[in-house]
Amino acid sequence: MIQTIKDLVSAKADTAVALAREIWGYAELSYEETKSAAALVAALKQEGFTIEEGIADIPTAFTATYQCGSGKPVVGFLAEYDALSGLSQKAGCPVQEPVREGGAGHGCGHNLLGAGCYAAAVALKDYLIKEKKDGTVIFFGCPAEEGAGSKQFIARAGYFDGVDFAYTWHPESVNEVGSKGSVAIMGANFIFDGIAAHAGGEPHLGRSALDAVELMNVGCNYLREHMIDAARIHYAYSDPGGTAPNVVQSHAVIKYEVRAPKVSQVQELFTRVVDVARGAALMTGTKMKYEITMAFSDNMANGTLGAVVDQCMRELGAPEWTEPDYRLAAEFLRTYPRTTMVGIREKLGYYFGPEELDAALEKPLDRVIHPFNPKETAYSSGSTDVGDVGYATPTVMFHVATACLGNVGHSWQNTAFACSDIGMKGMLRAAEINADVILLAKNIDGVYDCDPAKNADAVKFDAITYDEVLKRHLAVMDSTATSLSMDNHIPVLVFALKDPYNIVRVLRGEKIGTIVKEA
Ligand SMILES: [Zn+2]
Numbered sequence: 001m002i003q004t005i006k007d008l009v010s011a012k013a014d015t016a017v018a019l020a021r022e023i024w025g026y027a028e029l030s031y032e033e034t035k036s037a038a039a040l041v042a043a044l045k046q047e048g049f050t051i052e053e054g055i056a057d058i059p060t061a062f063t064a065t066y067q068c069g070s071g072k073p074v075v076g077f078l079a080e081y082d083a084l085s086g087l088s089q090k091a092g093c094p095v096q097e098p099v100r101e102g103g104a105g106h107g108c109g110h111n112l113l114g115a116g117c118y119a120a121a122v123a124l125k126d127y128l129i130k131e132k133k134d135g136t137v138i139f140f141g142c143p144a145e146e147g148a149g150s151k152q153f154i155a156r157a158g159y160f161d162g163v164d165f166a167y168t169w170h171p172e173s174v175n176e177v178g179s180k181g182s183v184a185i186m187g188a189n190f191i192f193d194g195i196a197a198h199a200g201g202e203p204h205l206g207r208s209a210l211d212a213v214e215l216m217n218v219g220c221n222y223l224r225e226h227m228i229d230a231a232r233i234h235y236a237y238s239d240p241g242g243t244a245p246n247v248v249q250s251h252a253v254i255k256y257e258v259r260a261p262k263v264s265q266v267q268e269l270f271t272r273v274v275d276v277a278r279g280a281a282l283m284t285g286t287k288m289k290y291e292i293t294m295a296f297s298d299n300m301a302n303g304t305l306g307a308v309v310d311q312c313m314r315e316l317g318a319p320e321w322t323e324p325d326y327r328l329a330a331e332f333l334r335t336y337p338r339t340t341m342v343g344i345r346e347k348l349g350y351y352f353g354p355e356e357l358d359a360a361l362e363k364p365l366d367r368v369i370h371p372f373n374p375k376e377t378a379y380s381s382g383s384t385d386v387g388d389v390g391y392a393t394p395t396v397m398f399h400v401a402t403a404c405l406g407n408v409g410h411s412w413q414n415t416a417f418a419c420s421d422i423g424m425k426g427m428l429r430a431a432e433i434n435a436d437v438i439l440l441a442k443n444i445d446g447v448y449d450c451d452p453a454k455n456a457d458a459v460k461f462d463a464i465t466y467d468e469v470l471k472r473h474l475a476v477m478d479s480t481a482t483s484l485s486m487d488n489h490i491p492v493l494v495f496a497l498k499d500p501y502n503i504v505r506v507l508r509g510e511k512i513g514t515i516v517k518e519a
Helices: 002-011 013-026 034-046 110-130 151-156 209-226 263-284 303-316 323-333 338-348 354-362 386-390 412-417 421-439 466-471 479-487 501-507
Strands: 050-053 062-068 074-079 135-141 165-172 175-177 184-193 232-239 251-260 287-296 395-401 463-465 492-494 514-517
Touching: 002 013, 002 110, 002 303, 002 421, 013 034, 013 110, 013 421, 034 050, 034 062, 034 110, 034 135, 062 110, 074 110, 074 386, 110 135, 110 165, 110 421, 151 386, 165 303, 165 421, 165 501, 175 303, 184 209, 184 263, 209 232, 209 251, 209 263, 251 263, 263 287, 303 395, 303 421, 303 501, 323 412, 323 421, 338 354, 386 395, 395 421, 463 466, 466 514
Parallel strands: 074 135, 074 165, 165 395, 463 514
Antiparallel strands: 050 062, 062 135, 175 395, 184 251, 184 287, 232 251, 492 514
């Protein structure tokens, strides 16, 4: 079965790699991804997908749909393809050398993300045709993840309503189904208007919008002590009101972003930021208004889907790295200063024990599939519009290594990896995992007292305890997954994936398979 998946993905590997390189070259910013979206649309059209462009009133958003038989289940892939400003960098080059000085670059690897989803969607479509199976594959072209997002608007327009489940991957430095959630975010422009005047001659007649912006920042910086640890407040000057110190600035704009684990926490903190802005306007005799520019919901992995993807990742394993890959990765890791390395080691401590970490950093490309923990309640401090899909349909995101261990996100190093052999290997493995989620056909549909293939009268358990599984030497899951589940008191459901619709049945709470749990 694994071979079928590998064959189907490898048949599209050249196109996927070419697409990833092409989109990397365009490096288009949020909402401006016209060439990148067109490249993906053309490739999917070529494969017989039906295209709907400009969905949710976003010109560079689209769906590509392929239906087989009854069309059920409906599976969605969430693809991204936007770049980041100022991160231009030569492909695979471990010394900072931009392609275009100050130009944009794929510093988050969304070129790989989009092209990897292409390979997975086409492989799955080809499988459904070949095996005469039912199902619908929808490739969602989701622009502007780095900007104001698109998935929340696509969700609001109802495009995920008929989707049974959705998943995606993200280029990373480790291989895992992300157990940690990502936080909710809200962004807004705060606009202050005052009165211009000669700063030397008649400053008493002026009311400074720039002063208001600065006082708002001071107020928010004092606010930080009185908010939850997991929250974040960031700001950037989008219009300081001019470049002349001898003019009292009558107009200034500052952009704020507020993050916290839950949407309700973001809303509460954002209200306090607005109060600070009101106070700044009052202090300076200016007028304040604000406009919300973006908002994403929090994102938590769906436990059932996460466990299925984790299983697929274990079957396929980490990308296969070569000695030159390790050497190049080590070169990239050396570009980080000592202080950054301290932070990198601290972050990697989540995945590796102290001795393991030293060994891992010697050949700094991840060779492990880190265990998925559906009971994880911690959040990482990043945000994604994938969260809004999760509120519309069961959704999960996994990570595959496309860069060196410890690689810092949104960096020139990341842009270089996103068009390297290392990046392409990770992308193709991600495509195999994506396709495997549906293709993975288990021969068993639960846990039996003996091998059902050898014994016609094998009895299937509806429920069984971990102790019994171990005592009877029943092969249920691999040992890492078993011990992790036991340690974390996680019940595991064993069910057949021969019928892809079973995932939907489990997500709906129907009783199929065998539940393995504590006594
Ligand atoms: Zn990203």
